[in-house]
Each structure stands twice: as structure tokens, then as C-alpha cells.
Amino acid sequence: MTDSPTPVTEALTSELLALALEAADRAGTLLRDGRPDDLAVARTKSSPIDVVTEMDLAAEKLITALLAERRPHDGVLGEEGAATEGTSGVRWVVDPLDGTVNYLYGLPTWAVSIAAQVDGETVVGVVAAPLRGETYRAVRGGGAYEGERRLSCRPAPPLDQALVSTGFNYVHRVRSHQAEVAHRLIPRLRDIRRSGSAAIDLCDVAAGRLDGYYERGLSPWDLAAGDLVAREAGALTGGRPGTPPSGELTVAASPGVFTPLQELLEGLGAWHD
Numbered sequence: 001m002t003d004s005p006t007p008v009t010e011a012l013t014s015e016l017l018a019l020a021l022e023a024a025d026r027a028g029t030l031l032r033d034g035r036p037d038d039l040a041v042a043r044t045k046s047s048p049i050d051v052v053t054e055m056d057l058a059a060e061k062l063i064t065a066l067l068a069e070r071r072p073h074d075g076v077l078g079e080e081g082a083a084t085e086g087t088s089g090v091r092w093v094v095d096p097l098d099g100t101v102n103y104l105y106g107l108p109t110w111a112v113s114i115a116a117q118v119d120g121e122t123v124v125g126v127v128a129a130p131l132r133g134e135t136y137r138a139v140r141g142g143g144a145y146e147g148e149r150r151l152s153c154r155p156a157p158p159l160d161q162a163l164v165s166t167g168f169n170y171v172h173r174v175r176s177h178q179a180e181v182a183h184r185l186i187p188r189l190r191d192i193r194r195s196g197s198a199a200i201d202l203c204d205v206a207a208g209r210l211d212g213y214y215e216r217g218l219s220p221w222d223l224a225a226g227d228l229v230a231r232e233a234g235a236l237t238g239g240r241p242g243t244p245p246s247g248e249l250t251v252a253a254s255p256g257v258f259t260p261l262q263e264l265l266e267g268l269g270a271w272h273d
Helices: 010-033 054-070 100-106 170-186 197-206 218-233 253-270
Strands: 043-045 050-053 076-080 090-098 111-118 123-131 136-139 144-146 163-166 192-195 211-216 236-238 251-254
Touching: 010 054, 010 090, 010 111, 010 123, 010 136, 050 054, 050 218, 054 076, 054 090, 054 111, 054 192, 076 218, 090 100, 090 197, 090 218, 111 197, 111 218, 111 251, 123 218, 136 218, 144 218, 163 170, 163 197, 170 192, 170 253, 192 218, 197 211, 197 218, 197 251, 211 253, 218 236, 218 251, 236 253, 251 253
Parallel strands: 076 090, 163 192, 163 211
Antiparallel strands: 043 050, 090 111, 111 123, 123 136, 136 144, 211 251, 236 251
């Protein structure tokens, strides 16, 4: 990292956004068009159902190679192992395939998520969902967009009329607790959805397709880009009350839904098992 703060200029964010869009498009095309019919699990991570495929690895290699070519002094943090410190003050946070189990089964809800951070703060986020034909983008302070459409989260309904999405951890003990929380939560909402991609859920909050979203166990690459997209669309994001989104808990929702949902989750102990 640099010893002094890196100036966040319009020229810099424009450059980072253009590169993120290009990298996400290339990786999304590879994943969409290059998926083998006999796609198999390459390895597992936290549990036997937390899988990595050869395509996760290929997509991350493509993205990191492009970033290294164009901006060799930047740092990179990638889900599948890429980790370089960098000296420019810029760090890329990359999830080459968010929704790997969906992808493995041929389901369409998966995405490429790329965020650029300057001195630790996310300033650019891109989430490409090729099988939905959508690419979401946001620049800090510049709004969030899908294509040419500026995104805005939904007007806040009462909590009992809110459609909320969530996700489940791959570790059985944690999943069991999360299922109990969902069981106790669902009577207090319109309904609960589970897409299998945190990045897409965050963008669906931004696009007004969900009133809220919460999940425990996310990593920085799961939420960095989508969190910025949601916030730039007017949503509020956080973790437990008074804390930022983290692996302990991530909540994103329309402003009128956020606090009651966060408080309800806190009361249900959604952050522990």
C-alpha cells in the first residue's frame, strides 16, 4: 500500500470502472460459453458441499491476468486464492463465480463480482449476471445502474409485507441455526427467497426486486461489489446494529425496512449459532 492516501479522482474511478466492466464481461463470457457438459468439482473448501469447479479457477485466472497486465501495481484479493498486496493504494476484490453450486447444476443465478477499493474503501463495483443478460455497476457517489437504467430500491413496505432473501452457510451446524432463524422469521414477512448468489441478491435489492436481504458467513469478495451497488441505489447496508456488513452478518434493505429487519434479526440471534 502507499504511505499516503490515494486521491480518488473521476479519472481514476472511470479507469477502474472500465477495467472492471471489461474483466467481468470476459469472465462472464468464458463461464457462459465455456462450461463443459461434464463439469466436475475440482476441490471443496469449508465442507463437502462448498465446491470449486475448474471454471471458477479459469475465470479468476483470466480476471487476475487482465488486472495485472493493465494495472500491475494494484493489489488483488480473490476467492480462489489470488492475493497480492500491491503498492498503488488500489485493491481489487474478486469473486470469479458467485453461485458456484447454481452453475454446477446448470441454474442461471450466478455472477461475476468485481470491486475496486482505494485505501480500503470500495469505490467501484460491477456484478455481471450473464444468463440474466444483466450487468450492474456503481461508482461511489455516482449512483447505480443496470445498463442505462438508473437503479432505485423499492419504497419501504411494512415489514410484514416485505420480500426478503437470504442464504445458507455450507457448514451443517451453521446451516441448521440459519434454518431455525428463517423458520421464526418467515411468519413476520411477506416471504423469504433464496437465490444462491449474494452478489445477485444485493443487486436485486438495488433493482427493487427485493425489499431486503440478510446472510451470515459472507466473505469480502461475496459482498464488496454488490454492497456498493445496493447503497448507491438508496438501500441501507450493515451488519449487527452499529457495525458494517461482515461475515458475522450482512443486511441490505430499503431504508424503511432496514432497521426493523436488522433489529428482528438481532433479536433472533441471526449472527450466532
